[in-house]
Amino acid sequence: MRADGRAERIDATRDGPERAEGARDRPERGDAARNRVAVLRATERLLAEGGGDHVSIDRVAALAGVGKGTVFRRFGSRAGLLQALLEERSKELREAVAGGPPPLGPGAPARDRLLAFLDGLGAIAEGNAILLAAHEQACAEEKYDDPSYRSWHRHLSDLVAEARPELDAGFVAHALLAVFDGALIRHVTPPEDPRRFTRSVRSLALALLGEDG
Numbered sequence: 001m002r003a004d005g006r007a008e009r010i011d012a013t014r015d016g017p018e019r020a021e022g023a024r025d026r027p028e029r030g031d032a033a034r035n036r037v038a039v040l041r042a043t044e045r046l047l048a049e050g051g052g053d054h055v056s057i058d059r060v061a062a063l064a065g066v067g068k069g070t071v072f073r074r075f076g077s078r079a080g081l082l083q084a085l086l087e088e089r090s091k092e093l094r095e096a097v098a099g100g101p102p103p104l105g106p107g108a109p110a111r112d113r114l115l116a117f118l119d120g121l122g123a124i125a126e127g128n129a130i131l132l133a134a135h136e137q138a139c140a141e142e143k144y145d146d147p148s149y150r151s152w153h154r155h156l157s158d159l160v161a162e163a164r165p166e167l168d169a170g171f172v173a174h175a176l177l178a179v180f181d182g183a184l185i186r187h188v189t190p191p192e193d194p195r196r197f198t199r200s201v202r203s204l205a206l207a208l209l210g211e212d213g
Contacts, residue, residue, distance in 0.1 A: 032074075035064070035066050035070055035074070036074060036084075038064040038065060038066060039060055039061075039064045039066065039070075039071055039074065039075070039081070040081075040084060040085050040088060041064070042059075042060045042061075042063035042064035043055055043060050043081050043082070043085050044085065045063060046059055046060060046063065047130050047131055047134060048130070051130055051133070051134060052082075052130070052133060052134025052135075052137050052138065055078060055081065055082070055134060056078065057071050057072065057077075057078060057081075060081060077138075078138050079135075079138040079139045079142070082131065082134055082135040082138050082139070083135065083139070083146050083147060083148065085131060086128070086131060086132075086135055086146075086148050087147060087148050089124055089127075089128055089131065090121075090124055090148055093117075093120045093121065093124060094151065096120065097117060097155060102116075103115070103116040104116045104117060104120060109163075110158075110159045110160075110162035110163040111159075111163045111209055113159055114156065114159040114160065114163060114205060114209070115202060115205060115206075117155060117156070117159070118176070118198070118201050118202060118205055119198055119202065121152065121180065122195075122197060122198030122201050122202075123198060125180050125182075125185055125197065125198075126185060126189060126194060126195065126197055126198060128182075129182045129183075129185040129186045129189075130182060130186075131182070132180065132181065132182030132185065133181070133182025133183050133186070134182070135182070136181065136182060149177065152173075152177060153170075153173045153174065153177060156169075156172075156173035156176055156177065157169045157170050157172075157173040160172045160173055160208075160209075163209055164208070164209055164210075167208070172208060176201070176204070176205065176208075179201060179204070180201075184197075185197050188200070
């Protein structure tokens with residue numbers, strides 16, 4: 001295993017051909033669901049104790065009380081663990097965007113939906129800066145293929161295209177998401193002002209969209 005965990009993959013000769021992504025698409029058995037929760041909680045605990053460098057497949061498996069092969073089969077790698085944890089932390093926002101009330105959900109003007117989404121994503125980022133930093137490090141150049149990133153980028157691109165059709169919506173979406181960096185969030189967020197990051201992101205979006213829409 002490489003020190004950053006990116007090279008950890010399923011050993012097909014030992015664990016079989018099942019891929020982590022395919023496993024997540026199928027209905028979970030009760031024991032599989034319990035193991036998944038235990039693994040994610042162990043990942044959370046290790047992140048809280050020592051940051052991303054403290055998270056490894058071996059440590060997660062030991063703390064969760066499952067075999068290393070179980071973690072590999074379900075998540076595929078250290079990056080897969082962090083991706084799954086990020087998906088879990090952003091589940092409520094994802095559901096609100098898809099079918100919740102406006103302005104997060106459908107029915108509001110694109111500009112209002114975009115600002116509401118950035119507010120929601122900012123709250124997640126401020127509460128999970130360590131996870132975001134670890135996720136960024138583990139995924140490296142593959143972060144643009146991360147399920148959460150793709151979902152966020154698609155939603156932002158659609159809203160920017162509707163609100164400001166003259167802009168390169170895909171690039172603007174990438175530019176907005178680029179500031180959701182764990183190290184940056186921790187650097188600019190003093191204890192006495194925990195929402196500074198989100199307010200700053202909102203100001204950046206308003207500068208791009210125009211104050212009056």
